[in-house]
Amino acid sequence: MPSSDSIYLVILVWITTIIIINHVGSANTSSVAKPQSPTLAQEAKALNQTLWWWWRRNEVTTSNLCMWDGIVCNDGGSVIEINLTYTIWYENAMSGKFNLNVVGRYQEVEFRNFSFSSFPNLVRFKLAGMGLYGSIPLEIGSVSKLTYLNLSGNSLSGELPLSLAKLTQLEKLDISFNQMSGPIPLQLGNLSSLVELYLAGNYFSGTTPSTLGLLTCLTHLDLHSNQINGTIPSEIYNLKNLTALHLGTNSLIGQISSKIGKLKNLVSLDLSNNTLTGPLFHTLTNLRSLVKLNLGGNNLFGPLPYELSRLTRLQYLNLSSNKLSGRISTNLENLVHLSVLDLSLNKLSGPLPTQLTNLYSLEQLLLSHNNLTGSIPRVAYPFKLTTIDLSHNLFSGEIPPQLGNLSFLQYLNLSHNNFTGNIPPNLVFRGEMDLSYNSLTGPLPEGFYDCFGPETIMGNKDLCYKINISGFSYCFGSPHSNIGSTSTKNAIKWIILPIVISFIFLLLGIVLPSRQKIIENTGSECKAKRNGDIFSIWNYDGNIAFEDIITATEDFDIRYCIGTGGYGSVYRAMLPSGKVIALKKLHHLESQEPAFDKSFRNEAKVLSKVRHRNIVKLYGYCLHKRCMFLVYEYMEKGSLFYAISNEVKAKELDWKKRVNIIKGIANALSYLHHDCIPTIIHRDLTTSNILLNSELEAFVADFGIARPLNPDSSNLTTLAGTYGYIAPELAYTMIVNEKCDVYSFGVVVLETAMGRHPGELISSLASSSAQHIMLKDVLDPRLSPHVNQTIAQNVVLVVTLALACLRSNPKSRPTMKHVSQEILVRKPPLPKPFYEISMWELMNQEIYLVDKN
Incomplete structure (x- = not known):
């Protein structure tokens, strides 16, 4: 009989054997049941064929895919x-993992x-943004598990x-900003899980396609900037989860259906630049969540719905x-968050409601080209x-002085009223200000001449200036004097008038015979003397004669004045040869001041040594108390400031032209x-000092305060420049160097890209809110957002560089x-x-690294 120990040992062996057998069987079963995924070698090979992972070209059968x-x-x-991005690709290129010549192959x-x-x-x-070209492969429909395609x-x-219709689990489809064509397939309606299109x-x-109305989960539908025609299908209004509907810049026709009021979750609605007709339905005002409403550029008619005031979240209208037509409702004052109100180019009538001045967030008020009447409210x-x-309205009365209290004002146009x-x-x-073609009277304000030229007040025959300045009518007598009754005024007029006429004839008798002699003597002086007080006006172009300039401008008559700066007025003159030139003539009173005289001389000396294709060309100069002016190459398109401030001219400056302008300015400053x-430090770089020729090329101008930098000194200590462009350190250091120009360049670049001065944006970028500011939201809205890949890259690059130039620490610029x-x-x-792309990413150079390593 076996012992108990033997029996125990047998039982133990039996149990162990059963466990081992079960484990092996389970393992075998598991290995058989588990489906085989595609091999890593197969996937690696497929990825290598794209050339997108060029630095992995030798890892076709890798185990670490x-x-x-x-x-x-x-x-x-x-x-x-x-999720391959340019950043990944570029970082590997810069690390030396493959030759940069692969760029060409990569993009092909x-x-x-x-x-x-x-x-x-x-x-x-x-x-x-990977530079892909060609068509989208048909086999894309085979990836049935895809939920995100960008x-x-x-x-x-x-x-x-x-085959895209087979991707029924797709939640986001983004094929925007390519060169796709043809109709939008009806089959997209099969993508029942789609949230963003x-x-x-x-x-x-x-x-x-009406089938888009089947996409009940859709929150974002963006079809703007295409060539879509026809009406908006009523099925679209069934998409009750929509927060953004963008169909602008197409060829849509018909009316905006009253059913649009069903889209109560809409935050952004853009139907602009189509051919939509009909009245604005009151149901539009059911869209209480709207922040942005853009219906501009259509054929909508009828009055403004009174209920617009219910859209209290609106920031852009x-x-x-x-x-x-009709009146502007006083109830618009309820739109307390509104920053842009654009009702221009309509047939609105009646007065400007005083209540609009309660819109404390308002930045842009655009009401031009209507039939508005009455006076402008004299309130804050x-x-x-x-x-x-x-x-271009019918406003009357006086200009309220409260407008002069707006410290951020950059553009005021009250012309043609x-x-x-x-x-x-x-x-x-x-x-920029335009008060032309009104019935304004009396003396111009002090300092007006330093900021604006005669074109600002053209068409106001009874305006005058208190001092005798070429280009402006002179105010005879005190503007505040009270002559008395009408009869007294008439009596004085008839007494004084004969005396004045007699005096004029006497003066002409003295002046006319000697005027030619004076011109000849002055001209010969300018020609003859090479040193001392006079520099030759013919240094660079012997075909220009002093007499020709006097004749061409009729002794600097106001009709030839095209602008005014801090140091002088600019005149356009056509010489007998047909050549058109620009003349910068020093102000009469300022020419008597030593400081201004020195500045003017400095400009001539500096420019005489400067030769660059993006710097305004100086033909010659004359520095004398009787002939103090510079002769410049004439720029047909005026200043950059004028171009981006003018609605028509701004649209002519497309993104490609603006980038080229920025390149030209950078080259000139370099x-x-x-x-x-x-x-040479410019010290007053602004958009007003950038001139454009007929080809819209940029030329840096106005060196009235430019200074050569002494090689033995790292700075200058005379503050100069224009508010809004001056580097912040000048407020406390008074040290002027090249980095001050760099800061001004950053401001000019942003202003060129935005179409307005970037002062508020620059302040915002210094706060935490910068993380939420998108690049597309700060760019000039007058230009089409439809940009190709090359233009997009260039815009991102120049804005990135501008932000680097605006750093508060000059040494980091x-x-x-x-x-x-x-x-x-x-x-x-x-x-x-x-x-x-956000401004935060550009500040941190997450898109393009532009700083030196």
């Missing part, structure tokens, strides 16, 4: 996300080289493949360029106002700072030489869609 940049795998090792890869069938488990696919900001063309900035044509105006355009009385003495600011000996070099360097595509 899931460690690749932009690749995410599931637990089974299969790729579920591809067609999208069809990507094998979607090799990635059956792919969930997210993003290749935004191909925006490339150069893809052709029609949308119908972006097809903007392409060439899609045909009508808006644009109903311009329609046929709206919203202090944030930067732009006021009331031109019936304003009377004096110009308020405080209505003088550094910006030349002044780094190629001139000694270094780049040099102008570095800036000009960076602008010339070809940049690879953007890592994300243009409209997704």
